[in-house]
Amino acid sequence: xxxxxxxxxxxxxxxxxxxxxxxxxxxxxxxxxxxxxxxxxxxxxxxxxxxxxxxxxxxxxxxxxxxxxxxxxxxxxxxxxxxxxxxxxxxxxxxxxxxxxxxxxxxxxxxxxxxxxxxxxxxxxxxxxxxxxxxxxxxxxxxxxxxxxxxxxxxxxxxxxxxxxxxxxxxxxxxxxxxxxxxxxxxxxxxxxxxxxxxxxxxxxxxxxxxxxxxxxxxxxxxxxxxxxxxxxxxxxxxxxxxxxxxxxxxxxxxxxxxxxxxxxxxxxxxxxxxxxxxxxxxxxxxxxxxxxxxxxxxxxxxxxxxxxxxxxxxxxxxxxxxxxxxxxxxxxxxxxxxxxxxxxxxxxxxxxxx
Amino acid sequence: xxxxxxxxxxxxxxxxxxxxxxxxxxxxxxxxxxxxxxxxxxxxxxxxxxxxxxxxxxxxxxxxxxxxxxxxxxxxxxxxxxxxxxxxxxxxxxxxxxxxxxxxxxxxxxxxxxxxxxxxxxxxxxxxxxxxxxxxxxxxxxxxxxxxxxxxxxxxxxxxxxxxxxxxxxxxxxxxxxxxxxxxxxxxxxxxxxxxxxxxxxxxxxxxxxxxxxxxxxxxxxxxxxxxxxxxxxxxxxxxxxxxxxxxxxxxxxxxxxxxxxxxxxxxxxxxxxxxxxxxxxxxxxxxxxxxxxxxxxxxxxxx
Numbered sequence: 001x002x003x004x005x006x007x008x009x010x011x012x013x014x015x016x017x018x019x020x021x022x023x024x025x026x027x028x029x030x031x032x033x034x035x036x037x038x039x040x041x042x043x044x045x046x047x048x049x050x051x052x053x054x055x056x057x058x059x060x061x062x063x064x065x066x067x068x069x070x071x072x073x074x075x076x077x078x079x080x081x082x083x084x085x086x087x088x089x090x091x092x093x094x095x096x097x098x099x100x101x102x103x104x105x106x107x108x109x110x111x112x113x114x115x116x117x118x119x120x121x122x123x124x125x126x127x128x129x130x131x132x133x134x135x136x137x138x139x140x141x142x143x144x145x146x147x148x149x150x151x152x153x154x155x156x157x158x159x160x161x162x163x164x165x166x167x168x169x170x171x172x173x174x175x176x177x178x179x180x181x182x183x184x185x186x187x188x189x190x191x192x193x194x195x196x197x198x199x200x201x202x203x204x205x206x207x208x209x210x211x212x213x214x215x216x217x218x219x220x221x222x223x224x225x226x227x228x229x230x231x232x233x234x235x236x237x238x239x240x241x242x243x244x245x246x247x248x249x250x251x252x253x254x255x256x257x258x259x260x261x262x263x264x265x266x267x268x269x270x271x272x273x274x275x276x277x278x279x280x281x282x283x284x285x286x287x288x289x290x291x292x293x294x295x296x297x298x299x300x301x302x303x304x305x306x307x308x309x310x311x312x313x314x315x316x317x318x319x320x321x322x323x324x325x326x327x328x329x330x331x332x333x334x335x336x337x338x339x340x341x342x343x344x345x346x347x348x349x350x351x352x353x354x355x
Numbered sequence: 356x357x358x359x360x361x362x363x364x365x366x367x368x369x370x371x372x373x374x375x376x377x378x379x380x381x382x383x384x385x386x387x388x389x390x391x392x393x394x395x396x397x398x399x400x401x402x403x404x405x406x407x408x409x410x411x412x413x414x415x416x417x418x419x420x421x422x423x424x425x426x427x428x429x430x431x432x433x434x435x436x437x438x439x440x441x442x443x444x445x446x447x448x449x450x451x452x453x454x455x456x457x458x459x460x461x462x463x464x465x466x467x468x469x470x471x472x473x474x475x476x477x478x479x480x481x482x483x484x485x486x487x488x489x490x491x492x493x494x495x496x497x498x499x500x501x502x503x504x505x506x507x508x509x510x511x512x513x514x515x516x517x518x519x520x521x522x523x524x525x526x527x528x529x530x531x532x533x534x535x536x537x538x539x540x541x542x543x544x545x546x547x548x549x550x551x552x553x554x555x556x557x558x559x560x561x562x563x564x565x566x567x568x569x570x571x572x573x574x575x576x577x578x579x580x581x582x583x584x585x586x587x588x589x590x591x592x593x594x595x596x597x598x599x600x601x602x603x604x605x606x607x608x609x610x611x612x613x614x615x616x617x618x619x620x621x622x623x624x625x626x627x628x629x630x631x632x633x634x635x636x637x638x639x640x641x642x643x644x645x646x647x648x649x650x651x652x653x654x655x656x657x658x659x
Contacts, residue, residue, distance in 0.1 A: 002575035051542055067521070071545050078546040084539035088561040165431055 001062040001156040001189050002027040003048060008057035010043055017043040018054075019213040025206075027062070030183045032200035033193045035210035036236070041193045042161055045212070048191065049159050050074045052140050061156065076155075077150030077188075080164065080250060081144045081162040085134035092117055092130040098153035120148040123182070140171040147179075151186065160192035176203045197237050202224060209233050231273060231350045239278040241320040241344070244352070247272040248333035252349055257293040257315065261349040271352040276344035283309070283332060284341040292343040295320070297334055302326075309334060311342055405623050408616035415659070420606075420614035421621060428594045429602035430621070432510070436585075437578040440518040444574050448525025449567070455526075456533035457541065470526050473519055482516050482587025489515075509589030513598070516584040521577045528570035529563055536562055565640040572636065576629040580622060597640065 005023040017040045025031050033041040046052040048059055050071035058067045066074055085094050093100075095117045099108055108116065121127040124144040134142055143163060150158060153355075163179070164172040180203050183190055194200050200207045201221040208218040209232075216236075217229040228234040235242075245254040250265040252258065253276050259274055261267075284292060295311040298319060307329040309322045320342065324332075334340065378386075410417050420426060454460075455467060473481060487493050489506040499506060506512045540562065544554040560567075582600040589596040591605065599622055606615035 049546060051546070072548045072550070076546060079545065080539050082539060082541060086540055086543070086558055086561075095543065097549070097557070101544070101549040101553045102549065149543075149547070244477040 004060040005117040006058045009055045010036050029205045030190045031206045032204035034200040039210040040213040041210045077155030077158040079146045079160040095149045124148045139167045158188045158190040234275040241276045243274040275348045278321045278323040280346040282343045292341040297338045404510040409620040417617045420617035429597045433598040439514045440578045452527040452529035478583030482584035487609045512588040516588045521574045524574035525570035532566040569636045
């Protein structure tokens with residue numbers, strides 16, 4: 001089932017959490033809401049679930065207006081960041097809860113409930129722990145119970161709030177791969193909130209990047225990573241270097257050096273910021289013809305397949321970071337204090353408001 | 356080898372290492388003796404005295420004092436008042452704690468402060484408030500007189516005063532507990548399709564049951580033992596508006612010491628039962644918090 005969000009607005013006192021947010025989640029997809037804390041992503045998720053009312057705007061489930069529908073009628077599954085398992089109930093009863101509270105007429109029999117719950121426990125690979133209390137489980141196990149509990153009511157939409165936020169790095173990686181596989185199995189429209197770009201890019205079919213209550217960009221992981229639409233997205237996804245300079249006739253001047261910016265051919269002496277990914281920074285032992293910036297190697301971290309190098313630019317005193325493949329690093333045989341020439345490639349220039 | 360062992364014992368033996376917070380034995384024993392002596396004088400001695408005085412004229416006289424019609428009617432009235440005041444405060448306490456801890460609204464802090472009011476004012480003042488409201492010369496007095504409704508110097512007034520004085524016990528116990536537990540479990544229940552009552556009975560209540568029981572025990576103990584406020588509104592009519600604490604006072608003023616202490620011993624026994632129950636519930640509660648502390652999803656663990 002698809003979800004459409006139209007012109008949503010929500011404020012908490014003076015703080016505007018969501019400012020005219022519109023969003024489309026196609027049926028069956030796994031979508032990540034990605035953004036820094038305070039960007040409004042959790043608020044958006046809670047409004048979609050019905051846990052929070054919106055000030056303005058509409059939510060459509062499969063084309064039908066669900067804005068005024070109470071939470072318990074929306075048939076959503078919600079997985080809370082801290083799991084929110086019922087602490088006095090066993091794992092089995094936690095998962096069975098959604099079925100047990102149904103009105104008598106539509107409540108499954110005890111045998112049916114048992115079958116559903118045991119099936120879900122198998123799905124989340126916890127069938128041996130049915131009788132345990134939540135306090136006797138590890139964080140990763142609890143999160144899986146929370147997921148099974150949400151799936152038990154056969155939700156039309158699955159919403160997950162920072163599902164792996166409270167777990168340590170290793171369990172996190174395992175669980176997100178597992179979530180991906182689970183989604184391929186049950187195929188329910190899912191939206192999850194995260195502040196971890198790696199998590200979003202790795203797991204989701206589509207990533208929605210939010211900042212200060214607005215959607216900055218939405219697209220496939222490749223789209224948002226390869227062609228960020230706004231400076232914010234550029235800065236938020238992946239490691240990036242910034243160059244402040246002036247754009248004029250398709251070139252950006254940064255101190256003495258210059259960068260090509262063909263898309264700004266019409267610009268006349270305008271303030272701009274150039275964004276360059278760390279792996280798009282080329283290092284040369286001598287100056288190159290098409291503009292390079294002189295610098296001195298400040299620091300080298302040479303572990304793993306990618307070598308991270310910090311270079312102090314002679315002009316302007318800025319430090320930039322370059323990530324080189326190991327073989328290239330070995331060829332350059334760089335050392336601390338060495339003079340080097342930097343030429344950024346794949347530069348993306350955004351105009352900057354003068355102020 | 357041997358030389359090493361000798362040199363080690365030589366360096367460590369002369370100074371026994373004491374904890375930084377440790378005191379010398381003299382200080383320790385003096386302080387302990389003082390504390391114990393104080394405890395014996397103020398707690399154990401009066402307790403023993405009550406039972407000693409109660410049985411001073413023999414067990415038969417003791418039984419007679421308790422079985423005396425006025426004492427029995429006082430006991431009945433005490434139970435009656437408690438059985439009305441405690442359930443009222445149970446409902447009020449849970450409702451107040453629920454709305455304070457699960458919702459945000461203007462005036463919330465004022466409400467929390469108001470809940471404490473009965474603790475803050477002297478019980479005698481609490482009684483006076485009701486006399487000023489419902490007494491003959493009070494605000495509603497003439498109207499009540501016209502309609503032949505008796506509140507002051509009658510059971511309704513005593514129930515009102517007791518309810519007022521014992522109002523904070525349950526709410527005070529539940530508010531921090533429910534605030535700590537937050538609203539996530541309730542939200543989870545509602546998303547799963549549970550109605551308001553289902554959420555309350557199946558999720559909220561089981562989570563607060565030990566705290567609730569603890570509050571109930573304290574509330575009941577105070578409801579049965581309340582003297583000041585009830586004394587002001589009761590009018591001390593024997594066999595009609597006398598509760599056990601008031602009866603004890605009357606007997607004492609009439610120099611019926613043995614009878615007075617006999618009735619007092621009933622109240623004391625009640626207090627001891629309350630303490631035992633309270634300890635049991637506290638123990639249960641601690642077990643539950645220990646379980647909670649093991650919970651790696653609890654906020655403290657995440658912060659760490």
